Amino acid sequence: MGTPVDPVPEVIRRALADASDAPGYPLTAGTPALRAAIAAWVSRACGASVDSLGVLPTIGSKELVAWLPTLLGIGPGDVVVVPSIAYPTYEDGARLAGATVVRADSLTSVGPTSRVRLVWVNSPGNPTGRVLPAAHLKKVVDWARERGAVVASDECYLPLGWSAEPVSVLSPQVSGGSYAGVLAVHSLSKRSNLAGYRAGFVAGDPALVAELLKVRKHAGMIVPAPVQAAMVAALEDERHAEEQRERYRARREVLAAAFTGAGFTVEHSEAGLYLWLTRGEDCWDTVDWLARRGILVAAGIFYGPTAGQHVRVALTESDEHVAAVAGRLRA
């Protein structure tokens, strides 16, 4: 269904343990070591320049997704645009702020008069595994800048490109070398198996990040000190991330072949942690058919009204369970 199952890498567990004597309040902005590690990682993974890049650790990325509209002062009368098939928390966050949600993949359908304050993009996408090309992301950024709206790009699956290379909103081909109005949201939950630690961060427009820091400081939205130390270790080590990626690659190959062999069509899924599947029938019939074989998947309809004939299969199962799924689909 989507929760990581492989062990937390030893290098990260050691860093957490070594930082466990932490009687004082941690820095909301992150320790200097963490801020430097985030900036260095963003530079490597997103091809971004660290000059005037704002960075801020978050308590996992879900809380930031849920509270971003509120933290930015978005409220009733404002519009938040979310992808037509999307991780539900974008809509939840807009509702928490009392804003209006518009589901759209193309901004031409949003209309010229609406008060759009925030546009969410998610590439590689959950649940579809779709990768948005740089030109598409650039169009979104240009459109938002013209209207003074913020683009928040949820990039928590960026390190998991399979048949397409995901591009960050912070890359110069998208941002044009300026971070004005853009925020990239990242997570260590999947890259480093740290969902249980709650470790994420946001990077981008330094003025927006400063505003987020100010509000989050007062609201007590602080990453615990041992987790900050663990994040430094995680960000500085690419070896464990590459090993984890290979585990997911192998599971993806087994699952894609097994579902295709059982008559499913794999759509998108060119990156990220999921296979987006259809049998051309109502998703609940598919969920039911699979459940009878002891296989649990997410119904597409959870992610948007146009996804009623799809199901989402996560790659986050042990090799043993993945092999069992393949066996049951063959039987």
Ligand SMILES: Cc1ncc(COP(=O)(O)O)c(C=O)c1O
């Ligand atoms: C698209 C997307 N964004 C954000 C998150 C939240 O991740 P976390 O809070 O663990 O960083 C998830 C989790 O599955 C997700 O799929």
